[in-house]
Amino acid sequence: MDLIPLPALxxxxxxxxxxxxxxxxxWARWRRGTPGRRAALSTGLFxxxxxxxxxxxxxxxxxxxxxxxxxxxxxxxxxxxxxxLLLSGTTAGxxxxxxxxxxxxxxxLDLQARALDALEDPARRAAMASAxxxxxxxxxxxxxxxxxxxxGAVERRSVDAGGVITRVVEPVFVYPEAAx
Amino acid sequence: xxxATPPGTPRVARQRADSSPFMRFWTAWDSFWFAPQPAxxxxxxxxxxxxxxxxxxxxxxxxxxxxxxxxxxxxxxxxLYELLGIGPIPPGLASVLRLVLLACGVLxxxxxxxxxxxxxxxAVYFYSIGQVYSYTNVHHGDxxxxxxxxxxxxxxxxxxxxxxxxxxxxxxxxxxxxxxxxGWPIQLVRVQIAVTxxxxxxxxxxxxxxxxxxxxxxxHYLLLRGQPMGYWIASQPLLCAxxxxxTLVFEVGFPLALFERRLRWLLVISAxxxxxxxxxxxxxxxxFFLPFLLVFVDPLAVLRWLGSQRARLVGAPRLLGAR
Numbered sequence: 001m002d003l004i005p006l007p008a009l010x011x012x013x014x015x016x017x018x019x020x021x022x023x024x025x026x027w028a029r030w031r032r033g034t035p036g037r038r039a040a041l042s043t044g045l046f047x048x049x050x051x052x053x054x055x056x057x058x059x060x061x062x063x064x065x066x067x068x069x070x071x072x073x074x075x076x077x078x079x080x081x082x083x084x085l086l087l088s089g090t091t092a093g094x095x096x097x098x099x100x101x102x103x104x105x106x107x108x109l110d111l112q113a114r115a116l117d118a119l120e121d122p123a124r125r126a127a128m129a130s131a132x133x134x135x136x137x138x139x140x141x142x143x144x145x146x147x148x149x150x151x152g153a154v155e156r157r158s159v160d161a162g163g164v165i166t167r168v169v170e171p172v173f174v175y176p177e178a179a180x
Numbered sequence: 181x182x183x184a185t186p187p188g189t190p191r192v193a194r195q196r197a198d199s200s201p202f203m204r205f206w207t208a209w210d211s212f213w214f215a216p217q218p219a220x221x222x223x224x225x226x227x228x229x230x231x232x233x234x235x236x237x238x239x240x241x242x243x244x245x246x247x248x249x250x251x252x253x254x255x256x257x258x259x260l261y262e263l264l265g266i267g268p269i270p271p272g273l274a275s276v277l278r279l280v281l282l283a284c285g286v287l288x289x290x291x292x293x294x295x296x297x298x299x300x301x302x303a304v305y306f307y308s309i310g311q312v313y314s315y316t317n318v319h320h321g322d323x324x325x326x327x328x329x330x331x332x333x334x335x336x337x338x339x340x341x342x343x344x345x346x347x348x349x350x351x352x353x354x355x356x357x358x359x360x361x362x363g364w365p366i367q368l369v370r371v372q373i374a375v376t377x378x379x380x381x382x383x384x385x386x387x388x389x390x391x392x393x394x395x396x397x398x399x400h401y402l403l404l405r406g407q408p409m410g411y412w413i414a415s416q417p418l419l420c421a422x423x424x425x426x427t428l429v430f431e432v433g434f435p436l437a438l439f440e441r442r443l444r445w446l447l448v449i450s451a452x453x454x455x456x457x458x459x460x461x462x463x464x465x466x467x468f469f470l471p472f473l474l475v476f477v478d479p480l481a482v483l484r485w486l487g488s489q490r491a492r493l494v495g496a497p498r499l500l501g502a503r
Contacts, residue, residue, distance in 0.1 A: 003386055029206060041334070042210050045364065049371060056379035059386065064258045064318050065306060069380040071320060075388030076400040084406060106243045108463070109404070110316035114254060131251035138249035157403040163415040165403065 004058060012057035015050040022047035082157045085112040085119070086169065087132070089151060093144030099136060119152050119173060129175035150175045217363030219355050220479045223291075223341045225366055228471050229328040230288035233301055236325065236468050237281050244308045245274040250315055257314045269311045277304050288332070291342025299333035302326050320376065321466035327372055328472065331365035358480060369475045374435040376469075377451070381431030393428050395420030402461060410461040423457075430454060437476060448476045 004012075018025075026043035030036050052066050059068040076082075087099040101108025111132070118128035129150050137146040152172045159165045248271045255268045284301035288294050306326045313319070340355050355361070384392045398420045402410035413419055430450050437447040451473050458464045 005386065008382075008386070028202075032203060034206070038210070038214075041364070042206065042213060045213055045368065046209065048368075049375070052372070052375055053379075056375065056382065059383055061318055062259045064260060064310070064313060065323050065326065067318060067320065067323075068383060069320055069376060070383040070387060071380070072397070072401050073380075073383040073387040073392070074397070075392055076397045078396050080400060082400050082404045084404065105316050106240060106312070107316065107319065108406075113317050114315070127253075131254060134251065135246075135249050139246070157406075159399050159403060159414055161417065163399075163417050165411060165415055 008057045012054040015054040015057070019047040019050040019054065022050075078161060079158060083116070084155045084157060085116045086153045086155055087111075087150065088153075089133075089136070089147040090149040091144060092146050092148050095145075097147075099150075104132070104135060116154075120154075125173055126175065129173065133175070213364045213367050214362045215367070216360035217366050218357065218478075218480045219337070219340045219359045219361045220357040220483070221363065221366055221475070222335070222337055222361055223339060223357070224477075224479050225328065225369065225475055226291065226294060226332060226339055227289065227341075228474055229298070229325065229332055230285050230301075232325050232468050232471050233281065233305065233329070234285040234289065236305070237278060237285060240468070241274075241278055241281065241308065243312055244269070245278065247311055247315060248272070248274060255314055258310055258318065261310055261314055266307075266310070268314070274308070274311075277308060280304050281308075291339045292345055294339050294342070295333050295335070298329045302329035302333055305329060320380075321469040324369065324372055324376070324472055325468045328365070328369050331368050335362075335365045337361040366475050369472055370438060373451075373469075373472060373475075374438050377431045377434035381428055381434075384428060385432070390428075393421065393425040395422075395424045398424045398427075405462045405464070407461055407463045410463075413461055427454070444476055448473050 022043045025046075026039045029039040029043065034042075048066075055063050055066050056068045059070045059073075061067050061070060085101070087101075089097055089099060091097060101111050104111045115128050115132060118124040129152070133147050133150050140146045151174050153169050154172050156168045156170065157165065247269055252268045257266065260266075281301055281304055284297040284304070288297040288301065309322050309326070338355050340357055340359075388397060395417055399414045399417065402414040402420075413423070430447070434447055434451065437444045452470065455466045455470050458466070
């Protein structure tokens with residue numbers, strides 16, 4: 001909220017107030033001669049657009065389905081490191097497989113957003129790794145293709161001012177811990 | 181009612197007599213939203229919405245079905261679900277809802293029970309993507325389809341280009357393609373598209389400031405998404421700066437497409453290019469948003485142009501023969 005300029009904050013407040021007042025406005029319009037259906041529809045459209053603009057100006061993302069659109073908005077400083085979760089595993093048929101993020105959710109980064117913190121935390125790791133293993137195995141009809149072990153690594157990616165990209169992979173965990 | 185209007189005056193006469201700022205605002209507002217559009221444009225919206233719904237069922241709905249395999253302790257309901265007390269999707273329900281969406285999509289595409297199909301499809305669609313967002317991040321490209329379905333459910337305009345059915349229809353007056361009808365569903369989709377782009381640009385300017393345009397943030401987002409082409413672009417700082425500035429200008433400027441007909445083509449084509457490049461270099465697909473950019477096209481003008489081209493082609497041999 002500290003990021004939002006005062007004029008935008010005030011505008012958002014006014015718009016939200018007007019959106020909340022829409023039923024009263026529709027009633028007032030009907031009283032002044034606007035046909036009921038037209039008054040309800042037109043004022044409803046106003047309320048929808050005002051609420052959408054208001055939540056957008058406030059950068060709110062938790063108010064789905066009406067939200068702000070702050071994706072890819074944060075500034076990332078030069079030289080910063082981007083961490084990306086990489087998963088691989090061993091199947092019951094002793095095959096080594098890479099598990100693409102898109103094998104778990106529609107957006108490859110969704111799994112990382114939910115799981116990376118837990119996988120890096122030794123206290124929560126086993127439960128999260130077990131859940132991922134079960135979720136992956138639920139789609140494998142052939143028992144030999146089901147995972148018996150899961151490995152996680154984090155690839156740390158950065159780019160310097162000249163455009164040179166560095167990628168360093170650091171192993172994070174093996175589940176179960178006794179697995180090779 | 182204004183003081184100058186005597187009691188008992190008919191409602192419409194009272195409306196005409198009322199020229200207060202309050203009513204003047206609403207007159208201007210209504211003239212924007214209810215400006216007549218050719219019925220063909222509404223049909224186009226119907227086809228886009230139900231066609232996109234079927235594409236969603238075919239390509240994306242599998243993620244809803246798979247939610248029953250996710251550990252329920254990973255369920256973090258979106259705020260609306262929390263307020264409504266909606267829990268994780270029960271096992272088996274996703275498969276049933278897929279059939280419902282499929283049936284609504286086909287019926288709506290054919291113009292049979294369009295409003296009912298749109299209403300049911302909107303409810304099921306919002307429930308489904310709300311379930312997905314309760315396990316993942318909220319994605320911003322999916323809302324528009326739901327909104328378009330809600331608009332179609334509320335629109336009382338009969339739909340031309342509907343398949344004939346053996347039972348009698350309630351809509352008494354048949355409607356032609358060129359007939360003018362209230363165009364608010366089309367305006368609603370247009371406005372939502374414009375608002376989406378504008379708020380995305382606004383967020384970048386507010387959160388990061390104009391410095392977002394230096395390309396550094398884009399370089400890192402390209403690294404995060406990890407697409408092969410994205411790595412190459414991330415290694416070109418100047419290109420990233422140009423793309424970042426172009427993105428900001430496009431996003432903040434897109435609302436002009438609502439009011440400036442001459443800029444509309446440029447902005448809509450830019451939007452298509454923007455999404456195709458985003459898909460290719462960032463792996464960010466707006467597949468269920470992109471088709472709705474067609475609502476900025478005037479289908480009658482396209483038909484007229486196609487007709488004139490056809491006339492030229494048909495007339496050409498005659499001209500050659502006459503020579």
